[in-house]
Amino acid sequence: MNYREPPKWILRWMEHYIDPFLWEGIYGDLHQIFGENVKKRGYNTAVWIFVWQVLGFLRWRFRNKGKTKSNMRSIWSNYLLVSFRSLKRHKVYFLINLLGLVLAISCSLYAYVYIRDEIAFDRHHSKTGQIHRLFKRYINTTEGVDLLTAETSGMMGPTIKEEYAQVENFTRVSPLWEEEILTYDKRSYSMKNMYYVDSTFFDIFDFEMIAGDPKTALVLPSSLVLSRTLAQTIFNNENPIGKTIIGLNEVPFTVTGIVEDPPRQSSFKFDALASWTTTVPGMGPLAANWMNNWRAQGIFTFLVLAPDSDPHLLTEAFPDMMKRHFPERADQYFLRLQPFEKIYLHSDQIRNIRGQNIGSIKFIYILGFSALLILIIASINYINVTLSRSTQNRLEVGIRKVMGSSRQQLLGRFIIESIISTIIASVIGLLLLVSLFPTLNKMTLKRIPQVELFDPVTILVLTAFCLVISVLIGIYPAYVQSAAPVSTILKRGATGLAFTGWFKKILLILQYSISIALIGSTLVIYKQTSFLINKPLGFDKERLMVVEIDNEVGVKSDVFEAEIKKHPNVQSVSITRTAIGGGSYTTRVKPEGYEHELNTRIFGVDQEFFETYKIETRFGRTFLPGSVADSSNLVVNESFVEFAGWEDPIGKRIRFNPDEDSYPVVGVVKDFHYYSLSNSAIEPVIMYLNDYQHRNATIKLGNGDIQESISHVENAWNKIATRTPFKFYFVDDWFSNQYQSENQLLQTTSTYSIISIVLCILGLYGLTALTLQQRTKEISIRKVLGASINSVVVLVNKQFVVIIVLGLLIATPLSYLITKSWLDQFAYRVHLNGSAFFFAGIISIITSVILISFLATRVASANPSENLSQE
Amino acid sequence: MKGTNIGELEELVMLTVAILYDDAYGVAIRKEIQERCNRSITISTVHSVLSRLEEKGYVNSRYDGASPERGGRRKHLFRLTIAGQKVLSEAKTMRNSMWEAIPKIAFASE
Numbered sequence: 008m009n010y011r012e013p014p015k016w017i018l019r020w021m022e023h024y025i026d027p028f029l030w031e032g033i034y035g036d037l038h039q040i041f042g043e044n045v046k047k048r049g050y051n052t053a054v055w056i057f058v059w060q061v062l063g064f065l066r067w068r069f070r071n072k073g074k075t076k077s078n079m080r081s082i083w084s085n086y087l088l089v090s091f092r093s094l095k096r097h098k099v100y101f102l103i104n105l106l107g108l109v110l111a112i113s114c115s116l117y118a119y120v121y122i123r124d125e126i127a128f129d130r131h132h133s134k135t136g137q138i139h140r141l142f143k144r145y146i147n148t149t150e151g152v153d154l155l156t157a158e159t160s161g162m163m164g165p166t167i168k169e170e171y172a173q174v175e176n177f178t179r180v181s182p183l184w185e186e187e188i189l190t191y192d193k194r195s196y197s198m199k200n201m202y203y204v205d206s207t208f209f210d211i212f213d214f215e216m217i218a219g220d221p222k223t224a225l226v227l228p229s230s231l232v233l234s235r236t237l238a239q240t241i242f243n244n245e246n247p248i249g250k251t252i253i254g255l256n257e258v259p260f261t262v263t264g265i266v267e268d269p270p271r272q273s274s275f276k277f278d279a280l281a282s283w284t285t286t287v288p289g290m291g292p293l294a295a296n297w298m299n300n301w302r303a304q305g306i307f308t309f310l311v312l313a314p315d316s317d318p319h320l321l322t323e324a325f326p327d328m329m330k331r332h333f334p335e336r337a338d339q340y341f342l343r344l345q346p347f348e349k350i351y352l353h354s355d356q357i358r359n360i361r362g363q364n365i366g367s368i369k370f371i372y373i374l375g376f377s378a379l380l381i382l383i384i385a386s387i388n389y390i391n392v393t394l395s396r397s398t399q400n401r402l403e404v405g406i407r408k409v410m411g412s413s414r415q416q417l418l419g420r421f422i423i424e425s426i427i428s429t430i431i432a433s434v435i436g437l438l439l440l441v442s443l444f445p446t447l448n449k450m451t452l453k454r455i456p457q458v459e460l461f462d463p464v465t466i467l468v469l470t471a472f473c474l475v476i477s478v479l480i481g482i483y484p485a486y487v488q489s490a491a492p493v494s495t496i497l498k499r500g501a502t503g504l505a506f507t508g509w510f511k512k513i514l515l516i517l518q519y520s521i522s523i524a525l526i527g528s529t530l531v532i533y534k535q536t537s538f539l540i541n542k543p544l545g546f547d548k549e550r551l552m553v554v555e556i557d558n559e560v561g562v563k564s565d566v567f568e569a570e571i572k573k574h575p576n577v578q579s580v581s582i583t584r585t586a587i588g589g590g591s592y593t594t595r596v597k598p599e600g601y602e603h604e605l606n607t608r609i610f611g612v613d614q615e616f617f618e619t620y621k622i623e624t625r626f627g628r629t630f631l632p633g634s635v636a637d638s639s640n641l642v643v644n645e646s647f648v649e650f651a652g653w654e655d656p657i658g659k660r661i662r663f664n665p666d667e668d669s670y671p672v673v674g675v676v677k678d679f680h681y682y683s684l685s686n687s688a689i690e691p692v693i694m695y696l697n698d699y700q701h702r703n704a705t706i707k708l709g710n711g712d713i714q715e716s717i718s719h720v721e722n723a724w725n726k727i728a729t730r731t732p733f734k735f736y737f738v739d740d741w742f743s744n745q746y747q748s749e750n751q752l753l754q755t756t757s758t759y760s761i762i763s764i765v766l767c768i769l770g771l772y773g774l775t776a777l778t779l780q781q782r783t784k785e786i787s788i789r790k791v792l793g794a795s796i797n798s799v800v801v802l803v804n805k806q807f808v809v810i811i812v813l814g815l816l817i818a819t820p821l822s823y824l825i826t827k828s829w830l831d832q833f834a835y836r837v838h839l840n841g842s843a844f845f846f847a848g849i850i851s852i853i854t855s856v857i858l859i860s861f862l863a864t865r866v867a868s869a870n871p872s873e874n875l876s877q878e
Numbered sequence: 879m880k881g882t883n884i885g886e887l888e889e890l891v892m893l894t895v896a897i898l899y900d901d902a903y904g905v906a907i908r909k910e911i912q913e914r915c916n917r918s919i920t921i922s923t924v925h926s927v928l929s930r931l932e933e934k935g936y937v938n939s940r941y942d943g944a945s946p947e948r949g950g951r952r953k954h955l956f957r958l959t960i961a962g963q964k965v966l967s968e969a970k971t972m973r974n975s976m977w978e979a980i981p982k983i984a985f986a987s988e
Contacts, residue, residue: 029929031941032954036904036921042947063922068929 011050013041013057021061025069033064082416090424093400100392101428103773107385107766108432108476111378113440114762116460116469117447118378123465124455125366128272128351132213134311137175138347139318141167141308142357143340149603150650155343155357157307161299163342164205164308166332171324173316178205178212179283180275181298181306182362183255185555188731189279190253191241195730198237198278200362201254203298203306205283209266211311212275218248219264228291230282231260237278238265258285258292271454274351274364301333307360309347318344370752377759380521384763386480387514388770389425393484394507395777400488408493417489418482425481429473437469450754452747483510511774512810519814519851522767524822525760526847531826531839532756536749538837544742545679546587547621550708551738553586554720560727561701568704570723576711577719581619584611586703587681588741596693597662598651599669605650608681608690611697617642617676619707627657627674630696638696640673647691648675661693670695683745688834705738768854771807775859779803779866787871799867800860807859808852815848884936884965890915891927892966895937895956903953904928928956936962 018037022030037060044053094101132138141164142157164177181203189196209221216224217235224232231252238247247262254260260281269275285291286298297303312318325342333340345353352368354360404417412420437460440447444457459465487507560567564582571577595604614637616622617629625645630637641661648656660669678689708716717735724733779786786799819841826843830836884892894910895902908924911917931937938959941952958966 029925029954031951032904033925035944035948035951035953036925038949038951039905039947040921060921063920064925066922066926068926069922 011045013038014054017058017061021064024071025064026071029069033069037061083419086416086420086423087427089403090420090427093424094427097396097399099776100396100773103769104389104392104428105432105435106769107388108429109436109439110762110766111382111385112429112433112436112469112473112476113443114378114381114759115472116436116440116465118374119468120455120459120465121451121453122371122375124272124453124459125352125371128364128366129274129348131270131273132211132347134211134213135348136346137311137314138211139310139312139344140347140350141310141342142345143342145340147339147606150606152606156304156359157354157357158304158359159306159308159342160301160304160333161297161306162301162332164310166328167308167310167321170328171321173313173321174310175313176207176211176311178207178309179298179306180204180208180309181283181286182277184361186734187255187279189241189260190730191250193730194241195732196237196241197732197734200277201279201281202275202277202362203281203283203286208280211309214269214275215267217265217267221264224264225280225282226284227261227263228282228284228287229258229260230263230285232264232266232280233262234266234268234278236268238262254281256293260285276362276364310344318346367748370748370755373752374755377525377756380525381759381762381766382476384518384521384766384770386476387518388766388773389428389480390484391511391514391770392773392777393425393481394487394511395774397484397488398781401491404488404491405493414489418485421485421488422478422481425485426474426477429477433469433473451751512806515771515774515807515810516813516817518767518770519811520818520821522760522763523811523815523818523844523847523851524825525756525763526850527818527844528822528826529753529756529760530843530846531830531837532749532753534837534843535830535833536746536753539684539746539749539833539835540743542680542684542835545622545677548739548742550710550713551587551620552706552708552717552720552735553588553738553741554704554706554724554733554735556582556701556704559729559731560724563727564701564704567723567727570726571704571706571720574716574719576709576716578707578709579615579619580707581613581615581705582701582703583613583616583705584697584700584702585609586705587620587679587738588736593690594663597665598647598653599660599662600653601651605647605691607647608692610681610692610694611700612694613696613698616694616705619705620679621707622679623677625675625677627672629674629676637673638698639670640696641670642674642676642694643672644676644689644692644694645678646689647693650691680742683742684835685746685749685833764851764854767851768858771855772858772862775803775807775862779862783866783874786866787869787874790867790871791875796864796867800863803863804856804859807855811848811852811855814851815844818847819844884969887919887923888927888931888936889966889969891924892931892936892958892962896958896963896966900955900957901953902956907956928954931962932956935959936965 018034025033037057040060041053041057044056048056129135140157141159142155143159144153144155146153161179164179168174168177183201183203186197186199187201189198204225206223206225208225209216216232219232224230231254233241233247241247241252242250247265250262252260252262266280269277282291283298286293286295288294288296288299298306312321322342322344326337329337329340329342345357351364352366352371354365355367355369400421407417407420441457441460444455444460448455556564556567568580568582571580593606593608596607597604610616612630614630614632614634617624627642629642630640643656643661651659653659656672656675659672661672662669676694680689681692706716706720720735721733789799789802822844823839823841827839830839890911891907894907894914898906898910904921904924907928908919908921911919911924928937928939932939936959937956939954939956942955944950944952
């Protein structure tokens with residue numbers, strides 16, 4: 008029989024930790040069991056069981072009692088005791104250090120949890136790595152356009168799949184712009200996200216089907232796959248498969264499957280998926296030409312490449328494909344590929360993404376970097392305060408050295424102190440974070456489950472992090488304190504190392520420059536955000552209510568309008584295709600006298616549009632009430648006139664299609680904003696009289712009771728609508744909702760800058776108090792010799808003011824560059840000057856001087872005889 | 879009275895030590911418990927209980943009987959002490975008296 012030995016290494020290792028008297032019996036037993044297991048389950052399994060069993064003996068009961076030399080143990084337990092006592096004795100300094108560490112650890116831990124959560128998005132698909140999103144760079148030199156957009160046309164996907172062998176599969180995804188209303192059994196349900204997708208969707212993405220066949224569910228026109236939640240809402244306990252639901256444009260859909268809700272960490276967030284064939288003209292009932300031609304750009308395309316193919320080769324082939332199929336845009340659209348797993352975080356620069364969750368890599372950098380800065384500030388506090396306190400420990404060090412302590416032992420003694428501080432701080436920090444977690448989730452619009460904080464990996468990282476930090480912040484003070492030779496230590500009045508003074512000052516300067524940079528940047532972000540929110544929009548956004556009306560109410564809009572107008576608080580009503588905050592579209596037109604085609608936004612409006620929004624007329628007139636003749640006239644905005652280069656705009660003509668009539672301009676209105684100001688400038692806009700598409704009703708309310716007016720409108724709605732729920736928004740709310748990412752950034756940086764200045768002040772407090780303690784005698788003598796309290800206060804303040812000014816000088820240029828690059832992404836931005844940083848510097852100086860003066864006055868106003876008599 | 883009480887697992891191990899009489903060591907005790915009670919406990923737990931019992935003075939131990947399948951190591955053999963025997967029989971008497979105190983009606987449903 009071939010007998011095999013158990014792994015010896017683990018036994019050898021274990022032997023150190025086990026009582027030698029028990030070890031022989033344990034060894035024999037383990038050996039015997041191993042032999043039996045080899046016979047029963049084979050060698051490999053036996054080894055696993057063996058290792059597991061050996062580890063089971065790691066118990067306090069079996070410990071090797073003779074191992075540690077008792078002398079060393081008592082020395083170390085004495086260090087622990089003395090460290091605790093020393094922390095207890097200097098409560099104020101301990102609290103300063105502790106508070107800093109608590110804040111730093113909770114900031115870092117939160118940043119860690121947040122970042123870990125963000126980078127885990129979209130990793131659950133087995134084909135991740137092969138899936139790419141098609142996007143394009145759109146360059147138009149005549150209009151000065153150069154941007155990245157995710158929008159592609161419906162023909163691109165199928166053509167690429169057909170012509171290039173390395174493309175294994177594709178799916179098109181077209182989320183709806185607006186909410187969709189589904190009707191089943193006379194009840195209606197509104198739903199946020201419905202995607203039209205190809206039948207290959209489930210081959211490419213791993214979303215779990217609960218019912219229905221993933222291969223065939225989305226093949227036939229009018230097929231609909233519901234998410235689990237939506238299926239439950241609509242059907243409750245009924246079996247939804249095969250049931251008919253009425254959707255957009257009264258299209259009947261058949262439910263062919265149920266899919267598990269997309270996981271939290273998914274960029275796709277659909278409630279329902281409808282088959283693409285529904286939209287193909289000649290096949291499905293929706294016949295959406297724009298989704299299935301080359302010209303219209305409005306859908307998203309995802310490709311699966313063969314496992315070992317190079318995406319760059321495919322990208323290089325795209326211009327050729329464009330030339331063959333879509334020559335009109337071959338010199339403007341440059342197709343590119345983006346790996347699917349990068350979509351969530353790396354889409355900051357790519358426009359026109361809709362119906363998807365999108366994160367921001369920039370925010371991750373800002374969060375991580377700010378946490379690091381707070382950590383640096385807190386560490387500096389710790390180092391500075393500990394260094395300044397080192398004289399207090401001199402006696403202890405001297406006596407220990409005399410008794411024969413080695414240098415390493417003393418280093419250990421002081422590092423234990425910092426380890427104790429960080430461990431206490433991390434426990435408090437963790438508890439703090441647990442209590443703040445719901446607030447933080449709300450602030451960052453994330454839904455990170457709280458258990459993530461207690462994830463084994465997180466706890467392990469936190470522990471390792473604490474140890475590293477303790478050593479980093481503890482090593483230099485420990486080194487300094489254990490350095491001096493015994494002879495100088497035990498002498499009274501010997502001074503510390505000269506280098507330490509410089510070191511502390513440099514750290515202080517660094518600390519202040521970080522804090523000033525953070526405060527300055529926050530001020531810039533604040534200025535920019537309030538600029539965006541408060542900039543005049545070119546119309547009156549107050550008390551403007553927009554009701555979304557679809558076919559049902561749209562066809563009876565006269566009745567609806569008349570009904571609303573009965574209320575005295577309704578000043579005017581405009582029923583239009585376009586509303587501010589709602590959708591509009593762009594097209595290319597040819598203005599008279601302009602060489603090229605001009606990309607223009609089109610607004611379908613009615614006669615009351617201008618009055619309702621209070622948009623000012625610049626030249627000519629707007630559409631006259633009741634005028635039918637105006638239906639072939641146009642109104643443009645100032646930007647249009649500017650782009651077209653018209654001197655006298657009234658009477659100029661605009662051609663929409665090369666082979667159709669042109670229409671005259673009768674009026675020019677002032678530029679007004681219709682989108683978020685953060686990334687879109689005002690484009691040329693054409694307004695035409697549209698009396699047949701009624702999508703939105705904009706209602707201007709007076710100063711009367713808003714709630715009462717809303718319920719009046721709702722009553723009017725309920726008289727007409729049978730299946731559509733009443734939905735509305737206010738234009739000013741809509742605009743302020745556009746600045747969520749700016750607000751989020753502002754909240755984050757404000758929090759960090761407040762923490763940073765608090766920590767700086769605390770550190771300064773500790774440092775000044777300690778310096779003053781050491782200089783009490785000097786100050787007393789100065790007073791005896793006739794110095795005034797003021798001169799003493801100035802004396803103490805002088806060096807700190809110099810330090811803060813130096814910090815300001817370092818911080819300003821650095822943060823100027825950073826904030827400038829942030830501001831550059833905005834279409835409308837505040838002018839950046841040094842005032843924000845100057846102001847930040849002033850804040851730091853004033854708070855610091857007040858604090859120092861307070862401390863110095865206390866020492867200086869004490870009776871010198873008391874201080875001097877202590878000798 | 880604290881100190882003379884024994885836990886359920888301790889009682890089980892002591893009984894097994896008594897059953898095995900002259901050959902009570904870790905592996906054998908574990909196997910016996912497994913066969914009699916259909917209860918699998920880890921070898922480290924067996925050792926832990928034995929060492930606790932020895933500390934309380936209910937068992938004593940000696941080393942004997944090296945063999946090749948034990949890697950040439952001797953067995954750590956255990957035997958009940960007088961105190962151990964006493965505590966076991968006390969436990970038994972106490973239980974018996976409690977069983978007898980149960981009124982017939984309490985088990986009537988069986």
